Amino acid sequence: MEAIHLWWIGEKDPGPRTLEYVRLHLGRALGAPVRIWEDPARPTDAYDPRRKQWSTSRILAWMGTAGPPGMVLAVTDQDLFIPILTFVFGEAQLGGRVAVVSTARLGEPGLPDPRVALERLAKESVHELGHCFGLVHCDSPGCVMARSPSARDVDRKRGDFCSKCRDRVTRSGGGAT
Amino acid sequence: MTGENTRVLVVDDEEIVRESLGGWLQEDGFQVSSAPEGRTAVEMMKRDRWNVMLVDLKMPGMDGLQVLEEARKLQPEAAIIMMTAYATVDTAVTAMKLGAFDYLVKPFDPEELSLLMQKVVAQQSLVRENAVLRKALKKEHRFRDLVSKSAAMQRVFELAQVAARSNSTILVLGESGSGKEVLARTIHEESPRAGGPFVAMSCAALTETLLESELFGHEKGSFTGANARRKGKFEAAAGGTLFLDEIGDISPKLQLDLLRVLEERKFQRVGGNEPIDVDVRIIAATNKDLKKAVTDGSFREDLFYRLNVIPVTLPPLRDRKEDIPLLVEHFLDRLEAEMKKRVKVSPEAMGALLAHDWPGNVRELRNVLERGAVVAQGDVIKPSDLGLAPAPARAPGTNAPGEPVSLEEVEKRHISEVLGHTGGNVSQAARLLGIDRVTLYSKIRKFQLRRDGEESDPSGN
Numbered sequence: 001m002e003a004i005h006l007w008w009i010g011e012k013d014p015g016p017r018t019l020e021y022v023r024l025h026l027g028r029a030l031g032a033p034v035r036i037w038e039d040p041a042r043p044t045d046a047y048d049p050r051r052k053q054w055s056t057s058r059i060l061a062w063m064g065t066a067g068p069p070g071m072v073l074a075v076t077d078q079d080l081f082i083p084i085l086t087f088v089f090g091e092a093q094l095g096g097r098v099a100v101v102s103t104a105r106l107g108e109p110g111l112p113d114p115r116v117a118l119e120r121l122a123k124e125s126v127h128e129l130g131h132c133f134g135l136v137h138c139d140s141p142g143c144v145m146a147r148s149p150s151a152r153d154v155d156r157k158r159g160d161f162c163s164k165c166r167d168r169v170t171r172s173g174g175g176a177t
Numbered sequence: 178m179t180g181e182n183t184r185v186l187v188v189d190d191e192e193i194v195r196e197s198l199g200g201w202l203q204e205d206g207f208q209v210s211s212a213p214e215g216r217t218a219v220e221m222m223k224r225d226r227w228n229v230m231l232v233d234l235k236m237p238g239m240d241g242l243q244v245l246e247e248a249r250k251l252q253p254e255a256a257i258i259m260m261t262a263y264a265t266v267d268t269a270v271t272a273m274k275l276g277a278f279d280y281l282v283k284p285f286d287p288e289e290l291s292l293l294m295q296k297v298v299a300q301q302s303l304v305r306e307n308a309v310l311r312k313a314l315k316k317e318h319r320f321r322d323l324v325s326k327s328a329a330m331q332r333v334f335e336l337a338q339v340a341a342r343s344n345s346t347i348l349v350l351g352e353s354g355s356g357k358e359v360l361a362r363t364i365h366e367e368s369p370r371a372g373g374p375f376v377a378m379s380c381a382a383l384t385e386t387l388l389e390s391e392l393f394g395h396e397k398g399s400f401t402g403a404n405a406r407r408k409g410k411f412e413a414a415a416g417g418t419l420f421l422d423e424i425g426d427i428s429p430k431l432q433l434d435l436l437r438v439l440e441e442r443k444f445q446r447v448g449g450n451e452p453i454d455v456d457v458r459i460i461a462a463t464n465k466d467l468k469k470a471v472t473d474g475s476f477r478e479d480l481f482y483r484l485n486v487i488p489v490t491l492p493p494l495r496d497r498k499e500d501i502p503l504l505v506e507h508f509l510d511r512l513e514a515e516m517k518k519r520v521k522v523s524p525e526a527m528g529a530l531l532a533h534d535w536p537g538n539v540r541e542l543r544n545v546l547e548r549g550a551v552v553a554q555g556d557v558i559k560p561s562d563l564g565l566a567p568a569p570a571r572a573p574g575t576n577a578p579g580e581p582v583s584l585e586e587v588e589k590r591h592i593s594e595v596l597g598h599t600g601g602n603v604s605q606a607a608r609l610l611g612i613d614r615v616t617l618y619s620k621i622r623k624f625q626l627r628r629d630g631e632e633s634d635p636s637g638n
Contacts, residue, residue: 057197082197086284094203136206147205149287 005037010077025122056091092131099128189233215239234261327497341367349462351491354540357462365418373417381423395447425465537600
């Protein structure tokens with residue numbers, strides 16, 4: 001299967017561990033090669049000064065032209081929104097090739113263990129790429145494709161697919177194990 | 178939460194809202210469509226069914242509250258969620274009063290939207306489950322137009338279903354208004370003769386000569402006024418079913434004629450010689466105790482046994498009061514179709530209906546509900562709308578002082594009052610008046626009264 005690219009488009013340096021942890025987790029969950037894409041370009045047009053947040057739809061549109069070919073997951077530390085919601089953890093093109101996820105709301109201040117935020121990021125990354133594989137939200141207990149509107153909901157789910165969702169990813173060209 | 182079977186309509190004039198909300202809902206598996214304005218949404222409601230509608234409150238042209246009102250009329254079971262960027266208590270209260278499921282302030286908190294959609298999916302699945310159960314319940318408690326869950330009526334349904342398949346004569350017994358003709362019609366519709374005619378005839382309403390002519394027809398010149406040959410009910414019902422109501426009221430001569438027809442399966446028109454083959458299934462009915470009539474000699478024993486092949490007894494409504502709520506719902510459905518108005522019965526009015534003794538049986542209940550639906554202010558029938566409270570005692574024919582009336586007028590008013598009291602039950606009215614039913618029928622015709630005691634329109638409209 002073609003490699004999935006992982007691309008940091010945030011403001012601050014995420015540190016070497018963050019992207020590597022996500023890369024390994026995605027590789028295990030999707031059964032596909034995942035490579036880090038390094039490019040200093042940033043979606044500056046996606047910033048909404050009124051909301052002081054970044055528009056996911058504008059980021060996804062920008063990624064389509066500015067990013068590498070194939071499936072791409074962008075990771076940022078900026079707060080994301082879609083017009084109808086106060087914020088989102090991430091967004092993906094359903095059945096498309098681009099997705100974005102943010103760390104901004106995954107690690108609330110005073111979180112005792114920074115690994116919790118990292119774990120959340122890994123889960124949301126798999127979740128958004130699951131949408132690129134055409135998956136919708138899933139009701140199976142613990143499945144990574146469960147809707148998670150709060151960080152607590154992210155903590156409740158596992159980092160991988162239920163058997164039904166895994167089958168669908170495999171059928172859609174993924175190599176989920 | 179997944180909404181695979183849930184159809185959602187997003188109504189908002191802002192494209193960006195339609196797209197982002199639609200996309201978010203699609204990720205949950207909802208089947209999402211959108212409308213950019215109120216009128217388009219109304220058109221879409223006329224074409225398709227929607228389980229959930231997310232409607233923006235402030236839109237140019239038709240606003241969200243107008244869309245909500247239309248939705249309540251067109252798709253009352255859909256859950257409507259109002260969306261607003263300008264939350265005020267007033268608009269929220271108005272929306273909820275108009276029947277909105279809930280309302281959300283833009284932009285939504287993801288958790289709030291997620292919880293609300295979970296709630297709406299659960300509510301819609303209850304709506305669906307409720308509809309399925311109600312349908313199943315109605316089916317279980319129905320035998321075509323007959324509605325009942327009482328054990329006695331269930332036995333009647335079972336017997337009638339079996340009897341319908343045969344060609345045997347059926348004798349339906351039951352008080353006036355208990356649904357004898359409805360049962361007869363149902364048996365006909367369930368029988369192999371369903372493709373043929375169903376002809377109903379009340380034997381009590383006519384004199385002997387007229388009844389004979391009505392049943393068997395007559396040849397031209399067979400009696401004064403017989404200007405042309407005329408087919409009778411036996412011929413009219415050929416290939417179908419002939420329902421003879423009030424069979425206990427026919428004269429000894431007609432009893433003999435009927436017995437011959439049943440034995441020989443042939444008859445002759447009045448004044449004719451040519452035997453005509455009978456191809457009808459007879460369903461007879463009476464509210465009289467025919468066995469007693471046989472004992473006292475007023476009804477032929479041989480005819481009784483010919484008719485009493487499959488006896489079916491309909492219990493009076495007062496013995497199956499558990500059916501009243503079911504019947505009320507059934508008649509309100511009917512009235513809704515006729516009057517284009519959906520009315521409900523208040524709990525107090527239902528209490529009054531359950532407490533009433535129903536001398537006029539199901540027919541009386543239907544009349545009372547019809548009256549209630551007409552009289553009710555708004556869409557709820559209250560106890561006072563039913564007219565069930567006993568009228569204050571008053572001497573028959575009492576008039577305003579200084580207005581003397583004729584004896585005939587007194588008689589007419591008294592009959593009308595007694596018929597009103599019995600809810601159109603002619604037998605009971607005849608008993609109360611101390612006259613026989615034939616006499617009462619002739620007086621009803623003479624005074625142009627309806628069975629419920631009201632004066633009928635002489636023009637026949």
